[in-house]
Amino acid sequence: MPIDPQAYRPETTILELGNGFYDPVTAADFPQTVLRFRNDRAADEVGLATLSDEEWTTHFGRFMPLPGTLSQPLALRYHGHQFRQYNPELGDGRGFTFAQLRDRNGRLMDLGSKGSGQTPWSRFGDGRLTLKGGVREVLASELLEALGVPTSRSFSLIETGEALERGDEPSPTRSAVLVRLSHGHIRIGTFQRLAYTRDEDGLRALTAYVLRHLYGEDGYDPVRLLDLVVQRTARLAARYMAAGFVHGVLNSDNINVTGESFDYGPWRFAPTWDPAIVAAYFDHGGLYAFGRQPEAIHWNAMQLAVALRQISDAEPLIAVLDRFPEHYQREVTAAILWRLGRSPRDHEHDRALVQAVERALRGTGVEIARFFFDVFATDLPASYGAEWDEVRAALSGYEPRQSRDHAFWSGEPCAMLIDEVEAIWSAIDRDDDWSPFHAKVRAIRQMGQALAS
Structure with a gap:
């Protein structure tokens, strides 16, 4: 197996927890x-970029174990709260942790699957993933x-050749198995x-x-743990907002304790700064709307604090929770x-600028992606009218962090609005044309x- 011996660092730390944590x-x-x-x-970050395509599909389609x-x-x-209702019957129902590795920075990383088959926690599900769902997850994670x-x-x-029946999209539909690289798969619901x-x-x-x-x-x-999770999840919430992203299903089983976003089902990017935009058609009350x-x-x-209350005094946990708005x-x-x-x-000055930007975006309906593209490291264009004067004035005292070279x-x-996502999928579904998908990934990476240069 042609792995990079300098970068490939296998781990099995999850086994320290014992059989009561997994099946x-x-x-x-x-x-x-x-x-x-x-x-x-x-x-490349975990020493696996040198795998041939045949080896790749053996490990990530057939799930032959990686060495070590x-x-x-x-x-x-x-467990977890799903739309604020507690559910004690959860667990990995169509996925699993397949491997653990250290990346080049020494972080512990998990390779986890989605759509890899039934488990003891599948309940009435088939444990599968639609190909469309896999395509959407690639696009979401790349843009984020x-x-x-x-x-x-x-x-x-990897497309898996099964015809799946789904009640919320045209069926039968094509199937796939996805593998994610994540900084752990421990959720708030794991503690719950x-x-x-x-x-x-x-x-x-x-x-x-x-x-x-x-x-x-x-x-x-436990208090230190909650403090770290509060800081990381406040950061996640902030980055969602700056990206104009609506996750759609922010249940406690979908919140990783590292503050790393994952599990992209009914997501969407908001076209405008509308706090009421929802991603999930079943979120009738707007519980997980963009602005909420x-x-x-x-x-x-x-809910993590409630779980930790069994092994910690309440007062320091409450004090940590109260700092979430400040961190956010x-x-x-x-x-x-x-x-x-x-x-x-x-x-x-920084808060004044950000508040002016939020007010102007909300009040004018200018597309989020267009605004940040136009103003990145340069003056606000003259085409932005008088309703943008507050932003224009606030920007005047700032130096660009980098150039637009x-x-x-x-x-x-x-951008990646819902119509484009549907068009990319339509090309695959109708003509097996993957060129728009790969072109979009290239554009996102560019x-x-x-942004990072």
């Missing part, structure tokens, strides 16, 4: 494995990464399950595991300044390079 499972035996997307940029890491896939156990959102990365997408079963020893073990392996801190301190995402993520952090305001200011291409000045700025904004 060994076997991947589905798919009729075919047709490689549709491989993320060599991510693979897990010998069998593990379906993780967890380019826009500076901490996110899982779509590592592999242990609290529900009053497993205090398990809560202590999981707290120590997360602090040590996901945050690099020795010792056992910080509130939703804060609420989920509270700092992070959303930094995130919007970054997308504007401006270096920070001071708290007063990258070729990306000679073209048009790189934008990411321009």
